Amino acid sequence: MQFYKYQGTGNDFILIDDRTGTFPAADQALIEQLCHRRFGIGADGLILLQNDPEYDFRMVYFNADGAEGSMCGNGGRCIVRFAHDLGLFESETRFIAVDGEHVAVVREDEVFLKMIDVNGLDQQPQLTFLNTGSPHVVRFVDELESFDVLAEGRAIRYADAFRPGGTNANFAQRLTNNTLFVRTYERGVEDETYSCGTGVTAVALVAHQQLQMPAPVAIQTIGGNLRVSFETQSDGRFENIYLIGPAKRVFTGEIDL
Numbered sequence: 404m405q406f407y408k409y410q411g412t413g414n415d416f417i418l419i420d421d422r423t424g425t426f427p428a429a430d431q432a433l434i435e436q437l438c439h440r441r442f443g444i445g446a447d448g449l450i451l452l453q454n455d456p457e458y459d460f461r462m463v464y465f466n467a468d469g470a471e472g473s474m475c476g477n478g479g480r481c482i483v484r485f486a487h488d489l490g491l492f493e494s495e496t497r498f499i500a501v502d503g504e505h506v507a508v509v510r511e512d513e514v515f516l517k518m519i520d521v522n523g524l525d526q527q528p529q530l531t532f533l534n535t536g537s538p539h540v541v542r543f544v545d546e547l548e549s550f551d552v553l554a555e556g557r558a559i560r561y562a563d564a565f566r567p568g569g570t571n572a573n574f575a576q577r578l579t580n581n582t583l584f585v586r587t588y589e590r591g592v593e594d595e596t597y598s599c600g601t602g603v604t605a606v607a608l609v610a611h612q613q614l615q616m617p618a619p620v621a622i623q624t625i626g627g628n629l630r631v632s633f634e635t636q637s638d639g640r641f642e643n644i645y646l647i648g649p650a651k652r653v654f655t656g657e658i659d660l
Contacts, residue, residue, distance in 0.1 A: 404660050406437075406444060408653040409485060411477035411514075413597025413626020415653065417444050418485045421451040421463075431469035433660070438467040444658065447592050448475060450482050452489075455499055459491050462500040466591025474502040474536030476600020476646045480514040483507040484650040502536040512651075518604055518644040524612060530559070531609045535644075538570040539605035543613075547576035547584050552595045556588020573602045575610065582621040583610055597626030600646050607631035608641050619647070 404426070407418040417437055419426050427433060428451060437443045448466050455461040462482050466472040483496060487509050497506050508515040518535055525532040531541045540559050544550055556572040559565070572588040585606050587599035607620035611633070619632040629648035633641045 405657050407655045409481035410653050411480045411650040412624050412648055414477035415446050416478050416481050417446045417449040419451050422454045434465045435469035447596050450478050458499045459496045460486055460498050468591050472591050474500055479516045480650040483514050512649050514650045516646045518646055521641040523639050533605050535601045535604045537601040539573055539602055540570050541573045541606050541609040544574050552586045552588055560590050571602055573606050575606045584623045598624035603629050604631050604646050
């Protein structure tokens, strides 16, 4: 089987051209092994590019534990770059994912990915919950560089309030008037990742509401820089949300299944 490795701000994925529909997607143990960083290719997740009669392609995303996951923003930008590299479109594309339809534009090194609309934020004591294609909690902290993201993130991810599915946990610190530093604990990976696309999208929207940060919001992650643009409505909804940043091919190879 031929595979492709892509990364978006350090969030890395195995990409498979599965337009023939032959990849054994039901084999959770196989996907987990392929994503293993010592016994496999190594990745935060695996993504299948499949045919769809109404779209340029279908995105099917699996977490590193082998289970099919919710929407992945950085993975979405990577599969758009992958489809562009395969010649499926020139500059603009329309595809379907687990959370619905997405459109995207490739401009030189950057991919502009439209995310789903967000109807509102659930403000809880010290935490804000929202769904940007995946469930996310946002918490603002001081001294984020030395913050224990692993322990604090795991506690939120498995908290009773978010059972049974759990949630991703994002910790953010304001650096300037329009720049945030974000670190994320991702469910399915069960660890901190270098970047999380749906996570930084969630943080940008919460920062706009709570800190009055205007769009586009600049985001620094361990793996690189992203931007999130959006429009707000009078009823508190967010529309025309775009996750903007680089997505690059790292290497390709073959593996014997």
